[in-house]
Amino acid sequence: MKKQPSCNDEFDPNSLSFEQALDRIKENISPIKGKKNVTIREAAGHILADDVTSPLDVPPFINSAMDGYAINSSDLPQSGEATLHVIGKSFAGAPFDGEVKSGQTVRIMTGAVVPEGADTVIMQEHAEVDGDNIKIGNEHKAKQNVRNPGDDFFTGDIIIKAGERLSPAKLGLLASVGVSEFKVIRKPVVAFFSTGDELKGVGQTLQPGDIYDSNRYILFGMLKKMGVECIDMGVVADVKDEIEQTLKEAANIADLVITSGGASVGEADFIKIILDEIGKVGFWKIAMKPGKPLAFGHINNTVFFGLPGNPVSAMATFYQFVQPSLNLLEGELISEPIRLQAKCVSNLKKRAGRKDFQRGIMSNDETGQLIVDTTGIQGSHMLSSMAKANCFIVLERDAGNIKAGEMVEVQPFNELI
Structure with missing residues (x-):
């Protein structure tokens, strides 16, 4: 019997690579105009x-970088000491009204205007006060401790x-x-909803086979942290017509629509079918773990993402793809995410075929070296692994198992998670 590629397979010839998926997204998203x-x-x-x-x-004027005394550099002694007479004070917001002449100095505070005739500031710790006079040594340089306009x-x-x-x-x-x-x-408007007959809202009573819908709360929290305007359209049953109608309504009021669940290949997974009918599919499978069944496309001019139903997969794909897409919609200048090298202190299981984003906890050991440990079981349903983590351990597509002590690449979480 000929088998179709599944989520358990590490390699699917119909999947885009992680990098190809990002490139396709960048090619197909334009900044909003408002x-x-x-x-x-x-x-x-x-x-x-x-x-x-x-x-x-x-700064708009020459000002002092230190508390001290403003002088003309021509009074700096070549050897020995020089004595200067204090003729006034210059404070921030209350400049000295006068000119500093040879043999004179003005007491000055940090940020205050350097008075006319002065071009150098002697730190107060390097001046010996003697009544209305100060003594300075020969270790100073002309124009030290001043900030110039521009x-x-x-x-x-x-x-x-x-x-x-x-x-x-x-x-x-x-x-x-x-x-x-x-x-x-203007901030993008994002509409989102979950699909699934088994999903119940927080506070509802679970019946046999039901689970609470955690993904909408995850999405709400991440969208709020990104500062976008978000519209929660609730849970939609696994009924094709209902999902299609909700997608159309969402596309009419939002710049970007996100669904959670229904993007796989089960009998009740309608997202790709509907997107083919009412919009345009950019891709719907990527060689990434967790997060293989990820749909991307457009409904008219509205960007669409169909995230996997498993919570960790939904978070990982949002972080890696939806987050930069929202930044692109806002017209932000995109920079590559920060990734660091760390010593892995645990054994990691990995099969070649997909780029893996395992959840990790990074820290510094007693020597100051950056290390990373696994959060434990890496199942895409294990939301606790994401709650414990502070980084992704990024394992490239062709990588295999990692032994403790090997160096790995880590991507620290930003404030989004």
Whole structure:
């Protein structure tokens, strides 16, 4: 009897490689067009729509990098010591109103304007105070401990590029040049639902054969952390017409639709069949573990992902494919995920044929070396393995078993999980 490829097979000739799937997604997703004006307090986590240039030099004036004394470098002694007379003070926000002449100095604080006639600051720890005078040695250099206009950037410089996500640091950068309003890309709208007659909501009573629907709560949590607008459309029964109608409704109100379950090849798995009828299938199987039955495509202009029903598979495929897709929809400048080398301290089972994302716990050993341990059983239904983990152990498609002590590649979780 001729057998069809199954989820238990490590190699399926009809599956795309992990890398091919990512490339196909990137080729078929375009950024959404909508922009909106926001204030700086509303902007955290948004993608900047247009380049922002600085309206001024930063810093805007010569200022002190230290608490100390502002002097003219011509008064620095070539040998021995020099005595200078203190004629005033310059504080941040309260500059000295006058000129420093030869033989004079002004007490100055960090960030304060370096007064006219001065170009060098002596740290207070390196000056000996004697009444209204100070003594300095010959170890100093001209123009030390000062910050010049434009050290950070000049007027007209691009300080944040379109496509960058606005972090707290970037908001601070905008505030430092007085920019209070700007355009960002609107957040994508994501509709999601689970399929399965066996699924019950939290709080409902389970009947024989029923399970609680954990995937919708997983998706809700990850989507919320990404800051997108999400629409939970509940659980849809394994009825083709009902799933099709829900997909059409979701595609009319969202930029991206996610389903969980129904993407495999069982008798009640209708996702690919429906997508073939009402949309366009980009792919529906990938050489990845967990997560082989992953559907990707479009319904009209709406991006569609059909995630596997097993919770770990749903999380892994969301993390590796849906997350970057949402970033692409927002127009974010995409960078490769951070991956590190770590010493594996446990034996790992692996058969060649699929790229494997096993769940791991990484830490530093007593010598400071990065190590990683398995979370245990790696079944795609074992949600506890994901809850314990802080990284994926990434094993390439052709890799086999890993012995304790070997180096492996790890992908640390970001704040999404």
